[in-house]
Amino acid sequence: MNWVAWKMLNGDTAKYLGAVFGVAFGVLLITQQASIFVGLMSRTANPLRDVREASVWVTDRHQQNADEIEPISDGALYRIRGVEGMDWAVRLYKGVARGRRPDGIFRQVILLGVDDHTFVGAPRTILMGDLADLRRPSAVFIDKAGHESLWPGEPLRLGREIEMNERRAVIVGICETSAPFQSFPVVVATYSQATQFIARERKQLSFVVGAPVAGVTPAEACRRIKAATGFEALTYDQFVWQTINYYMANTGIPVNFGITIVLGFIVGAAIAGQTFYLFTLENLRHFGALKAMGVNNRRLIGMVLLQAAIIGAVGYSLGVGMAVSFFEVTGRVLPDLRGINIPWQVAVGTAGVVIAIITVASLMSLRRVLLLEPAVVFRG
Amino acid sequence: MPTPVQTPASDSRGQSPAVGVACRGVEKEFGSGETRTRVLHGIDVDIGCGALTLLVGPSGCGKTTLISIIAGLLDPTAGDVTLFGTPQSRLRGNRLVDFRARNVGFVFQQYNLLPSLTAAENVAVPLLVARQPRKRAIERAGGVLEAVGLGSRLKAFPNQLSGGQQQRVAIARALVHEPRLLVCDEPTAALDSQSGQTVMDLLKSVAVHPDRTVIVVTHDSRVLQFGDRLLEMADGRIVHDTIPRPSIPLSSP
Numbered sequence: 001m002n003w004v005a006w007k008m009l010n011g012d013t014a015k016y017l018g019a020v021f022g023v024a025f026g027v028l029l030i031t032q033q034a035s036i037f038v039g040l041m042s043r044t045a046n047p048l049r050d051v052r053e054a055s056v057w058v059t060d061r062h063q064q065n066a067d068e069i070e071p072i073s074d075g076a077l078y079r080i081r082g083v084e085g086m087d088w089a090v091r092l093y094k095g096v097a098r099g100r101r102p103d104g105i106f107r108q109v110i111l112l113g114v115d116d117h118t119f120v121g122a123p124r125t126i127l128m129g130d131l132a133d134l135r136r137p138s139a140v141f142i143d144k145a146g147h148e149s150l151w152p153g154e155p156l157r158l159g160r161e162i163e164m165n166e167r168r169a170v171i172v173g174i175c176e177t178s179a180p181f182q183s184f185p186v187v188v189a190t191y192s193q194a195t196q197f198i199a200r201e202r203k204q205l206s207f208v209v210g211a212p213v214a215g216v217t218p219a220e221a222c223r224r225i226k227a228a229t230g231f232e233a234l235t236y237d238q239f240v241w242q243t244i245n246y247y248m249a250n251t252g253i254p255v256n257f258g259i260t261i262v263l264g265f266i267v268g269a270a271i272a273g274q275t276f277y278l279f280t281l282e283n284l285r286h287f288g289a290l291k292a293m294g295v296n297n298r299r300l301i302g303m304v305l306l307q308a309a310i311i312g313a314v315g316y317s318l319g320v321g322m323a324v325s326f327f328e329v330t331g332r333v334l335p336d337l338r339g340i341n342i343p344w345q346v347a348v349g350t351a352g353v354v355i356a357i358i359t360v361a362s363l364m365s366l367r368r369v370l371l372l373e374p375a376v377v378f379r380g
Numbered sequence: 381m382p383t384p385v386q387t388p389a390s391d392s393r394g395q396s397p398a399v400g401v402a403c404r405g406v407e408k409e410f411g412s413g414e415t416r417t418r419v420l421h422g423i424d425v426d427i428g429c430g431a432l433t434l435l436v437g438p439s440g441c442g443k444t445t446l447i448s449i450i451a452g453l454l455d456p457t458a459g460d461v462t463l464f465g466t467p468q469s470r471l472r473g474n475r476l477v478d479f480r481a482r483n484v485g486f487v488f489q490q491y492n493l494l495p496s497l498t499a500a501e502n503v504a505v506p507l508l509v510a511r512q513p514r515k516r517a518i519e520r521a522g523g524v525l526e527a528v529g530l531g532s533r534l535k536a537f538p539n540q541l542s543g544g545q546q547q548r549v550a551i552a553r554a555l556v557h558e559p560r561l562l563v564c565d566e567p568t569a570a571l572d573s574q575s576g577q578t579v580m581d582l583l584k585s586v587a588v589h590p591d592r593t594v595i596v597v598t599h600d601s602r603v604l605q606f607g608d609r610l611l612e613m614a615d616g617r618i619v620h621d622t623i624p625r626p627s628i629p630l631s632s633p
Contacts, residue, residue, distance in 0.1 A: 001509065004505060007494070011494070011497075285490070286494055292453055294477050294480050294481020294482070294506070294509045295477075296474050296478075373454070377492060378444045378448055378565045
């Protein structure tokens with residue numbers, strides 16, 4: 001009877017497509033918005049989360065997120081290196097500067113200062129230039145999107161200059177970094193060079209990053225650092241989630257995206273549910289005839305669930321396909337949306353939502369089918 | 381207890397036909413309290429095999445309710461129906477559904493063909509209900525459609541067929557699993573005279589089968605000539621049980 005169920009569904013093209021569209025639209029809305037939300041939230045710790053070699057992050061104990069940094073004294077580096085269980089620790093600077101082209105056009109930039117000797121924190125994907133050139137005077141790397149932002153429409157080229165804090169910076173390399181939350185260009189220099197590009201403060205060290213020796217977990221190392229120095233010490237995951245949680249709790253972003261996602265569910269459920277319910281209503285006399293012919297309730301439930309499952313599966317595939325296409329196209333055309341894709345958790349969660357939608361739609365329809373008296377077929 | 385209305389004593393060969401349907405004290409009420417309505421009042425009737433039985437009467441007299449009970453689609457409030465020796469009261473739930481699937485065929489006034497299935501596929505549905513493989517079911521359905529004169533329209537969809545053709549497809553569907561009871565509800569009501577005659581000829585030929593009982597509910601006086609037996613109902617009772625005389629042909633003006 002599954003074949004009959006499929007033919008019944010396929011035969012009513014308008015309702016079939018209507019219900020599929022309802023699910024697909026809901027899936028598109030939910031997947032796209034949830035993915036952008038997850039992408040945005042994960043960007044809040046960018047580009048620092050690219051520094052994956054550091055499993056221990058140390059900073060001021062009152063810091064709440066990676067964008068509001070209270071510098072600590074340079075001497076902190078040595079205190080942390082002296083904590084038992086630490087294998088290595090280096091300085092890392094993160095700040096915001098104003099990058100000005102020679103013709104006066106400027107943009108706010110995120111300035112990263114990586115350890116002069118080890119380059120811990122330096123970008124991993126180099127598109128042009130050599131990382132060793134960072135040691136040259138006034139040398140900086142800039143991320144590709146930042147280059148395109150400062151020199152829109154122009155080809156990538158080394159040797160360009162920008163001015164930061166009235167100091168000349170020469171672009172000696174172009175790299176890829178994870179897209180930052182603020183969409184600012186990312187400029188990378190050595191730590192000692194970076195601190196020259198910003199207004200002088202008594203304390204300038206943003207972070208000490210490092211890793212423990214083998215046998216000591218990052219969490220244990222953090223505990224020891226806190227006890228020994230009083231600084232905030234976080235594991236890599238804690239550091240990333242500290243910033244994400246800050247933005248979740250202190251901005252309207254989750255609520256706004258949440259509203260859209262809920263709307264996607266409601267609209268999807270309403271269109272798909274109502275269309276599928278109407279489809280069932282219009283086929284009630286056929287279901288009645290099948291009942292009269294000896295199709296029991298269990299098989300009828302199977303037929304209705306199969307029809308709903310087909311709608312759900314086709315709608316989900318279409319919706320996710322459209323969302324993937326959206327991110328594929330926008331990732332190439334809009335640099336601000338680069339790197340946003342559909343996390344598997346969103347795909348699985350959306351599948352759960354679709355199951356909820358088709359379950360609601362099926363239950364509404366099944367109620368009518370199961371309560372149907374087969375004798376109704378004799379009522380003309 | 382009132383005396384049951386008996387099946388005609390003998391057929392044209394002088395043999396007593398087997399009883400296919402036996403109703404005993406069948407009553408049916410709908411509603412409750414002040415809105416309770418009694419639709420059938422103690423129906424007692426035996427309906428034999430190998431004959432076409434017409435159930436006639438004005439609208440609201442209880443014809444549809446009676447055939448619904450006979451076919452096992454409705455439970456009587458009181459009394460019992462025995463189909464081919466099996467009391468329906470002994471069958472409940474899926475056993476009744478399975479019994480109906482094996483033994484009863486339905487022809488509906490509005491055909492109730494699935495619009496997205498071809499004629500052959502529609503006819504195959506009862507075989508699919510009986511879990512026969514689809515290919516074999518459709519092949520068998522084609523054979524039955526040949527028998528009702530629609531061998532050339534196997535792949536036609538219902539909306540490509542005339543009303544008479546659709547009803548013949550519906551009859552083929554009702555017969556494909558070789559049921560012992562065929563229940564037809566106003567099979568000619570939506571048809572013109574010519575198509576109605578074709579359909580009734582077909583039903584008449586089907587009813588000749590010695591192990592089959594065919595009951596046709598109708599208030600179309602033009603088809604009375606096709607009946608081997610006429611049960612006339614009024615106000616929930618069978619008031620006349622006769623063998624109709626040949627009357628005006630269906631196709632006559």
